[in-house]
Amino acid sequence: MTLGGIDLVALMAMLMVASTPILLAATGELIAEKAGVLNLGVEGMMIMGAIGGFAGAVMTGSPALGFLAGAGAGAAMALVFGFLTQVLLSNQVATGLALTLFGMGLSALIGKGFEGVRPPATGKLDLGGLADLPVLGPVLFRHDWVVYLSLALIVAVWLFLHLSRAGLILRAVGENHDAAHALGYRVVMVRLAALAFGGALAGLGGAYLSLVRVPQWTEGMTAGAGWIALAIVVFASWRIERVLLGAYLFGGVTVLQLRLQAAGYAIPVQLLSMAPYVITILVLVIISARHRRGAQAAPAALGRIFHASR
Amino acid sequence: MNRRSFMTTTAITAAALSLGLGRAAWAADPLKVAFMYVGPVGDMGWSFQHDQGRQAVEAAFGDKVITSYVENVPEGPDAERVLTQMALAGNQLIFATSFGYMDAVMNVAAKFPNVRFEHATGYKRADNVSTYDARxxxxxxxxxxxxxxxxxxxxxxxxxxxxxxxxxxxxxxxxxxxxxxxxxxxxxxxxxxxxxxxxxxxxxxxxxxxxxxxxxxxxxxxxxxxxxxxxxxxxxxxxxxxxxxxxxxxxxxxxxDNWGPYYVARVGAMLDGSWASNGSWEGIGAGAVxxxxxxxxxxxxxxxxxxxxxxxxxxxxxxxxxxxxxxxxxxxxxxxxxxxxxxxxxxxxxxxxxxxxxxxx
Amino acid sequence: MITLVARPAPSRFWSWATPVLAVLATMLAGGGLFALLGSDPFEAIRVIFWDPLFGANAGYFRGQLFIKAGPLILIAAGLAVGFRAGIWNIGAEGQYIIGALCGAAVALAAFPAESALIFPAMVLAGAFGGWVWGMIPALLKNRFGASEILVSLMLVYVAQNLLAWAAFGPLKNPAGFGFPGSRNLQQYPSAHNAELIAGSGVHWGVVAGIAALIGTYVLMNRHIAGFRIQVAGDAPKAARFAGVAPARLVGFCLGLSGALAGLAGMFEVAGPSGQVTDSFNAGYGFTAIIVAFLGRLNPVGILLAGLLMALTYIGGDMAQLTLRLPAAAIQVFQGLLLFFLLGMDLLTNYTVQWGKARA
Missing domain, CATH: 3.40.50.2300 (Response regulator)
Known part of the structure; x- marks a missing residue:
């Protein structure tokens, strides 16, 4: 399947790999925001996940343990944020930005010994005959396991939010923490758990960058991916299925822009580099205009400080 | 140059001159050399290679030199401040390793005529400013x-x-x-x-x-x-x-990118007093590439x-x-x-x- | 069991004491970090906090403090107004870039003519550019309900690409041998935003920053619009009854913060930076968000927070140079400082009690 000299099958496959780090991070941030916490420190958690995962994988020789360490590093960062915002009641926007600054610095310090090292390879998942299917094979069935994990998580989060009691509590806490507190739910604990989950996924996304996409450790290697993940959550108007759409759309436009250049199309490159951002804005406008509830789609208690004795 | 900036210039030149005099009195002190990098030294690319060059200088001259660096310096007002900081800290040779530092180097060099500057990949020179690049x-x-x-x-x-x-x-x-x-x-x-x-x-x-x-x-x-x-x-x-x-x-x-040979040569020229402003553009022959x-x-x-x-x-x-x-x-x-x-x-x-x-x- | 009890009003004593405590705590924790990295912690703290203010050559560094803090204060002053109304402009970095581009474009179009009108025209163009970039999210929010957080953040990246395009294309210095970057406005007297008093570091951007702080103070405390902004932030539903038109408020807050950020960019590009290059913006727009919150969205606080952030940048560079501390250690140190400042703010608004709350 080609269009204008561009192989769409290969493009789809590229898109899936390119989008995985931001998809993971955005899924995690969605859960945190559904619980009513706005954590702008995704970039900091991702980069800590990147070095945590890299160091873990290099030291143990196992990529799987590396990903675990990356998730742990991200969760630990999220809990620092949680302690400050939930226990010490600090402002979430400022704390999130500070978390990014802290994470960028700390990851660089930890990473001093890991520059130029090559990590153990993360294998592709062997899906036997599926990989040989025409079209679907190359697009869907020739990736590493983290790609499938990121997709499975979308389903799991959807089920969790819509069908489980715990998901209901999480959403209640995010919509009205005072009411949830009055009903006897432990608002702070729910939020800490949501934050830790979000941090773990951001860390996983970072580890995917350092272990699969690049794969090497360099300072500042997330290069803004965490900010994109944040934007995708808003773009998705806090609905998990749209997070998938947003992440793939964003990754897709970036990949397509480069692909068109490679094919020799005379496109204004500088202006096209903006395309993913402009298109994200356009799609957001269309979605918001159609529902006119775009703004209200945000959890009502998002970013507000909860204090029980009030 | 308008009057205001002229006055700044004279004020800082006075400071620089007094520093210069101080240096002459301690001629046996090691030569202080500073490097300014645009990225982190851990970028494994451009700034990393410049820092390899700095280490080559340390290896070549031992305790005759003291090197220092500031990394992650954006190409804007910070560059001018950091260069001034370096000059005020008594560095006598300063390497600015990114194209965007060009005008900052020229500004600071005008205020510190006794300090020598080396600017990578640029095209503006002065009596105390050299440029260098690799082919x-x-x-x-x-x-x-x-x-x-x-x-x-x-x-x-x-x-x-x-x-x-x-x-x-x-x-x-x-x-x-x-x-x-x-x-x-x-x-x-x-x-x-x-x-x-x-x-x-x-x-x-x-x-x-x-x-x-x-x-x-x-x-x-x-x-x-x-x-x-x-x-x-x-x-x-x-x-x-x-x-x-x-x-x-x-x-x-x-x-x-192999900056070591050039850096060693220039620091050597400072030590034996033969440093002069030049525009170096070396390639494979001189070992720069x-x-x-x-x-x-x-x-x-x-x-x-x-x-x-x-x-x-x-x-x-x-x-x-x-x-x-x-x-x-x-x-x-x-x-x-x-x-x-x-x-x-x-x-x-x-x-x-x-x-x-x-x-x- | 520890319980927090909200104070009826923020404590005056603690609002001054917590920043001091936080800085002390940062010195302790940061000192430990520096010791781990093999530096003398006392010396490191002295180099970061003392030397730029009172050490050798402090005369130069005190001026640099204003140069570094100026744009932070100017941007944060505008952001704070919006943040109080619950309007989240996260894209000041983009407005800063566009303001700088517009201001520089006016100057470069006029080059090499000399006229006293050029600088005022640049000021207007800078403010206008930032205002336009701020009004895009305002318009999209009012017309379509699109989140201003996302739109303003996305516009940062659009602005960054526009900046690269301009630096490599239309604004490129024709006398620059094909290298990117515009002419240097420092060498164009009519456009140069020079220091007003030599060596003081005070240029028009710093003056504008102070003016913006005073202006927003008057606005918030002496003007009906300030009251509306406050109500809209504290109780959005009540605000409608109080006659606040949300759409106008959104436009006002985003427009104001955009214009001020644009001004900051213009003053920077015409002064300390001098040139439009693809990377002249050094993240001021994002740092200013931290400054606004550190200053508790209040003018005096923003002034002090801006100067404190500037001090850690300047002292941090000194520590790199003289103590060979890596830049990353300075970033961690700044992160710790922010954590302590934000975390200890608790004491201003709450009292800590043992046992169950009485209320």
Whole structure:
């Protein structure tokens, strides 16, 4: 399947790999925001996940343990944020930005010994005959396991939010923490758990960058991916299925822009580099205009400080 | 210069002069040398290689010098402040290692006439300001030759950072020499508009690979393209640093920025009092551009051919931009036997004939 | 069991004491970090906090403090107004870039003419550019309900690409041998935003920053619009009854913060930076968000927070140079400082009690 000299099958496959780090991070941030916490420190958690995962994988020789360490590093960062915002009641926007600054610095310090090292390879998942299917094979069935994990998580989060009691509590806490507190739910604990989950996924996304996409450790290697993940959550108007759409759309436009250049199309490159951002804005406008509830789609208690004795 | 800035100048010059006098009284003190980097020293690319040069200075002169550096200095007002900080801290030789520092260097150098400055890749000089650069295009000629021999699909990919003369020289040089050994070669170019963004570089590499490219070159700093190439089973070259972790394949050789020899020479000139302002633009011959080990994936005769070319360029018997060469639009550029002069090269903003990719305007 | 009890009003004592405590705590924790990295912690703290203010050559560094803090204060003053109304402009970095581009474009179009009108025209163009970039999210929010957080953040990246395009294209210095970057406005007297008093570091951007702080103070405390902004932030539903038109408020807050950020960019590009290059913006727009919150969205606080952030940048560079501390250690140190400042703010608004709350 080609269009204008561009192989769409290969493009789809590229898109899936390119989008995985931001998809993971955005899924995690969605859960945190559904619980009513706005954590702008995704970039900091991702980069800590990147070095945590890299160091873990290099030291143990196992990529799987590396990903675990990356998730742990991200969760630990999220809990620092949680302690400050939930226990010490600090402002979430400022704390999130500070978390990014802290994470960028700390990851660089930890990473001093890991520059130029090559990590153990993360294998592709062997899906036997599926990989040989025409079209679907190359697009869907020739990736590493983290790609499938990121997709499975979308389903799991959807089920969790819509069908489980715990998901209901999480959403209640995010919509009205005072009411949830009055009903006897432990608002702070729910939020800490949501934050830790979000941090773990951001860390996983970072580890995917350092272990699969690049794969090497360099300072500042997330290069803004965490900010994109944040934007995708808003773009998705806090609905998990749209997070998938947003992440793939964003990754897709970036990949397509480069692909068109490679094919020799005379496109204004500088202006096209903006395309993913402009298109994200356009799609957001269309979605918001159609529902006119775009703004209200945000959890009502998002970013507000909860204090029980009030 | 208006009056206000003139007054600042005199005030700081007075401070600088008193510092200069202080230095004369302690002539036996070690020479203080400072380096300013645009990225982190851990970027494994541009700033990393400059810091390797700084370490070479320390290794060469031991306790006769004290070196220090500030990393991650943005190309704006911070550059001017950090340079002033360095001068005020008593550094007598200061290396500013990014093009964007140019005007800051000139401003600070005017205020500290006794301090010597070295600015990488710029074109403004003064009595106490030298410029230095490396002829990376010489190295590109060598790896272009290897690329032309190694490609089976006759498509070579090139990830460009920004369309500035240095990068355009590299693309042209690589293409000219690839075509020389393989007339069927085509060059596919993708501009990433970044020096360092691993994810975007990986995507750019994937896009080129999907286009059928089987040898990949890059003028961006991360190793992401190497990893993509390995997956696809094609060849690449290390950029800025050796990227030896990816040898013997996909990385079959590399083009290395080697600032050490120049830094050692200039610090040596300071120590023996012979430092004078110059505009240095060295290449393979002076060791400023290194060709990393050519791995076993390359057949012996291709390796010999590449090394012979490197030797000829290093000895000065061959110039990579020797006519006849036409511009991409078909108009004449260099006549047969004519060699591009440095003025032409330092402002190079067009592709040579045969490259069909578009130059962003 | 520890319980927090909200104070009826923020404590005056603690609002001054917590920043001091936080800085002390940062010195302790940061000192430990520096010791781990093999530096003398006391010396490191002295180099970062003391030397730029009172050490050798402090005369120069005190001026640099204003140069570094100026744009932070100017941007944060505008952001604070919006943040109080619950309008989240996260894209000041983009407005800063566009303001700088517009201001520089006016100057470069006029080059080499000399006229006293050029600088005022640049000021207007800078403010206008930032205002336009701020009004895009305002318009999209009012017309379509699109989140201003996302739109303003996305516009940062659009602005960054526009900046690269301009630096490599239309604004490129024709006398620059094909290298990117515009002419240097420092060498164009009519456009140069020079220091007003030599060596003081005070240029028009710093003056504008102070003026913006005073202006927003008057606005918030002495003007009906300030009251509306406050109500809209504290109780959005009540605000409608109080006659606040949300659409106008959104436009006002985003327009104001955009214009001020644009001004900051213009003053920077015409003064300390001098040139439009693809990377002249050094993240001021994002740092200013931290400054706004550190200053508790209040003018005096923003002034002090801006100067404190500037001090850690300047002292941090000194520590790199003289003590060979890596830049990353300075970033961690700044992160710790922010954590302590934000975390200890608790004491201003709450009292800590043992046992169950009585209320």
């Amino acid at each position: 990376f295009y010489e190295g590109r000629a060598v790896i272009g030759t290897i690329a032309g021999r190694m490609t089976k699909t006759n498509k070579i990919g090139y990830i460009g950072s920004f369309p500035i003369p240095e990068v355009v020289q590299g693309i042209n040089s690589a293409f000219i020499h690839a075509r020389k050994v393989n007339p069927a070669v085509e060059m596919k170019v993708v501009w990433a508009y970044t020096w360092f963004d691993p994810a975007k570089e990986a995507d750019a590499a994937a896009a080129l690979i999907a286009e059928g490219v089987d040898v990949l070159m890059q003028h961006t700093d991360s190793t992401a393209p190497q990893a993509k190439a390995q997956e696809a089973g094609i060849y690449t070259f290390g950029q800025a640093s050796d990227m030896g972790a990816f040898a013997p394949a996909p990385r079959i050789s590399s083009i290395i 290194g060709i990393g080990e050519i791995s076993d994936a390359v057949p012996a005769e291709v390796k010999a051919e590449a090394l012979a070319l490197a030797a000829a360029i290093g000895a000065g018997t061959y110039h990579p931009f020797t006519g006849p060469l036409n511009k991409a639009d078909g108009s004449a550029w260099l006549a047969a036997g004519q060699v591009a002069d440095d003025g032409m090269l330092s402002g190079l903003n067009f592709f040579v004939e045969g490259i069909t990719a578009q130059m962003p305007q």
